[in-house]
Amino acid sequence: MTQDTSPVSTRREGAVAVLTLNSGPVNALGAALREGIRGAVAAASDDPSVRAIVLIGGGRMFSAGADIAEFGRPQSGISLPDLLNRIEATGKPVVAAIHGNALGGGLETALACHYRVAVPSAKVGLPEVKLGILPGAGGTQRLPRVVGPRKALEVIVGGSPIGAEAAAAMGLVDELAPEEGLLAHAVAFAERVVAEGRPLTRIRDRDDRIAEGRDDPGLFEAFRQENARKTRGFEAPEACIASVEAACRLPFEQGLAFEREQFLKLVSGTQSAAQRHVFFAERQTAKIPDVPEDTPARPVRRVGVIGAGTMGGGIAMNFLNAGIPVTIVEMKREALERGLRTIRTNYENTARKGRLRPEDVETRMGLLTDTLELEALAECDLVIEAVYEDMAIKKEIFSRLDRIAKPGAILASNTSYLDIDAIAGMTSRPGDVIGMHFFSPANVMRLLEVVRGAKTGKDVIATAMQTGRKVGKIAVLVGVCHGFVGNRMLAQRQREANRLILEGVTPWDVDRVIHEFGLPMGPFTMSDLAGLDIGWSPESNRSESVRDLLCEQDRRGQKTSAGFYDYDAKRRATPSRVTEEIIARVAERQGVARRPASDQEILERCLYPMINEGAKILEEGKAIRASDIDIVWINGYGWPVYRGGPMFWADTIGLPKVLERLRAYQAEYGDDFEPAALLERLAGEGKGFKDL
Template structure:
């Protein structure tokens, strides 16, 4: 018979019962662990020899919170709010001893204890908002009572964890314990509590810190205004704010009831379902069917970057931030100095905002070596080319790298569109060549498309995925095709947006519909921001498109004060009569029939072709999973996370509905809307992309 390890192990240190959570790897508060804690607390409370209780996490952390896999299923055992009320109501002092993480329900558990001690490296937080939820076990009611409503709003609505020292400064942690002796320190702390006859400090009974919210009820509306842009479209943050406000205006038990009502509404809603899907989808990206997790990786101790422009500089910063030395190469000293200046300026700006110490700026810049000689890259383990998007230039560079780079070095291209296999063909080592497509600004955007060539070795793929995570990116493996996943789908949206404006829809109306859907900006605002002259020249372009004519009039986007929009001195966008005139001219030349379009038609014509292209990408094997496509679009293009990505969104609408509309548009506009065979098959079988 297999021996079952108890969820909570119990031991004694003199008069102190030490209850250790043993539900690895993260001590998620599953039904078994909740029941184990309840039973252990009740045994300790009933034992007359026990005078105090220490609750501590086994393994690498206190607790990462709720077991998300239980959401939406019938409850088993004691529910977390009832367990925490039981802990808080214990007749003996309960001390939470925190190391690693105390997140979500883990922190709520600590808040229900009478005292909290933590090691300096511990992280505490309530990240439920990132799953479209709120802390549903008293977190929105207890936290404001101990740190005040303003700090509580920052922690709960922000969702980011804080360090133990910051938590202690807030009053959330009672004492900082030595890093290597948490258990002993927590036991000694518990003994002092007993010896000194300290009261059972139940947070639910505290009222003093709530005065801030009661005396200044405008605090909540001010917080909403300050964070309006960041929270746009999300339901959970508003529910979190309402619950913290309820903590200031309602008795504790009524506040708990209000919190529970709001939690149940969110957990059964579409936004939380989408955000929970994204949580798991992001973790799925690391699973590559023919590249096992134990695939050996190549050591990356030194990186070379070719090109010191916007992309090359941003790429370099990622590695410098991770403590990895970088050698950056340019062809001219002026370009090199300009790039180095921008990197330093970016770091100094971050330091002025308090997010980086001044000495860290010098440490990171000290890891950067600049040179005009490509041969200086001969000792690098990974070389990333980030030059102009021209196949001839890239092939010349890779041909030279083939002669310069040491054996086993990984040769990567930051190309956005071009064929990695063609680039690799000029080398004698195509197995070492891979695409690493960073998104601009490369030092900020989280997405990294890792492009697998036909002959790319498995250990090269594993290394690129691993180093992507090391530098804080979300790497997604994709196959070779024009534009890969993200830009290939974006091209479908851009094509249709351009057709809509020729038919008479105003560019700002297309942008408005896309913005109201939840994306950060529409296609024409995005073009103005990037610059309309990317890839355009007066010599080669033929005055055929709206973009051509805008560029010819020096309307090249925000940088020239005009593009699709007119811009004032502060770059505020305004509709442009000049743009309308240019669009009308092109429409007349091309014989486009002018007609009106509803917001729904604009949305469908811009987004359904993207879904259709995603289906083609899956059918061709250029993406492993539909969820990988969703992660690309959420992290590379700002698709609203509460809609779960374009493929998830299509499933939520129903593929038969998407197919019906594509066929209708195909009948009117032709093959651009021709449905993918995969989409047709899934719709006919009553399945979704999630079923692949």
């Protein structure tokens, strides 16, 4: 018997035609599958012996939605909106049978059917906003007619999938089916619809749920206000809101036309291109040219963490959340107990917000063993050192770990700047040593820089990358250099920000420009939040820099209610005259001529050197791909997703323009702005980082 390889297979269950989508692995609605559905639905409609149709996904899901690879290409075959209009216009009941996922165009397809049944484990959603677009095949018009505008806004603008039970509660799913009997249930449901003579339920004809949007036009403005912080800078959320609003005030066909207009504008825009770039770039990070995907990983059944401070505690939580036992070590009982209290408090706060069950708090804490003895790590499969950023201390710890840890254990450092090879050199097994740089707060931030040493084993790299994904991180492999990828580039921005304030630009203007660009905070707000005294001490103080003088006056950031800014009891910042006077004093002492600078100059001088440093990182092979650098900055530093990361953003500006501005600043400020050879080459060839 030959296997059916057609995109849609058809079989009969009595008078019910069962159409199965066969476009694995996720039944993406590419041109071939759309044409297959069109033909199968038309054939079933024309067959007088067919009384009803069931549409079901083959494999592990109904459909994950559109084929993103088709975006930007010429249309081939029937468009998804036209296909869904034909399904909805079918004169026989069409039942969508949903398992796995029905996302994006997959859910829009289900909405075009007359009825929907789903297994409880199924998830449905419209995540298009995360790709910088909106549901462009009627999703913004049909969903509000089923669940009401408020719920529709939450689903469409939020972009996160919801479970089938929640979907049934809001009327999106008509019936829940047994997990193991979806098809039989869907067929029986279709037969019942026919036997009872139920009228075809076309969502386009429904008017009852959207009355809420007409009667309360303030609903939309209230939603905008509630979500302003989350949607800041993004174009797609507003287009989504406007389209749902159109569903409430316009006839269906006009609403569809409005949605389509918004979709076409977004899909051809830079933001959507950036967000699609990020979507694919995240998946690329797992691909390492010389470490095949089938490289055997070492088992990680128990993890040791050295240090119970902010970083160590946060790192431990990642593994506890994944059900992996952790042994945490501190030097002093007081520091250990403080760390344990912080971990428990974090979990209890999460439980109070309803995101964790109280019993889960105890389960996770039960996986944690605390000790003052480094020797307790002898049976751990992975040990992560997370102590103070001091090379001498780290070397001593790794020298001791070399004697304590069992053969085959992976020894990792959470260092954010230091030389992994120098640390590995303190052991007799440098092949087992790797950097695992978590970002603070480590239990929240998604990024993990995995730092490959000169002698790190390939199986160790594979294990670190897989372990990162297992604990919910986006792991990016980087090479050994000061600051690796993220902090090495950050240093370029910090240098220019500090130079700008001496030249006459206020810290708050620098912060404003960076914040308006889309980053969560500017460099001086960030410094105040982290603490100006990190790496500073009265003993080593030379009273030279603005930071030195601020710390001397106990202006050490938010924790002392004063840093670059003044802070009130609620930590609200206001510009500080004291800071302005200190900056002016340092500028005068250094003989810096002061002048105003435009917002464009501030932006270019802070961010273009980062692009240049990224080019040097690529030249040196410290990052595998330009897109890996983008993922580091998006997930570790809050670079706005809608700008695609610093290297993608550079391509949108045009590398010749970036090069021209760097050369101009080099002529004025010196070789800190000297262009990277790679940047010069790509600009000269008319290429971008995307072409590497």
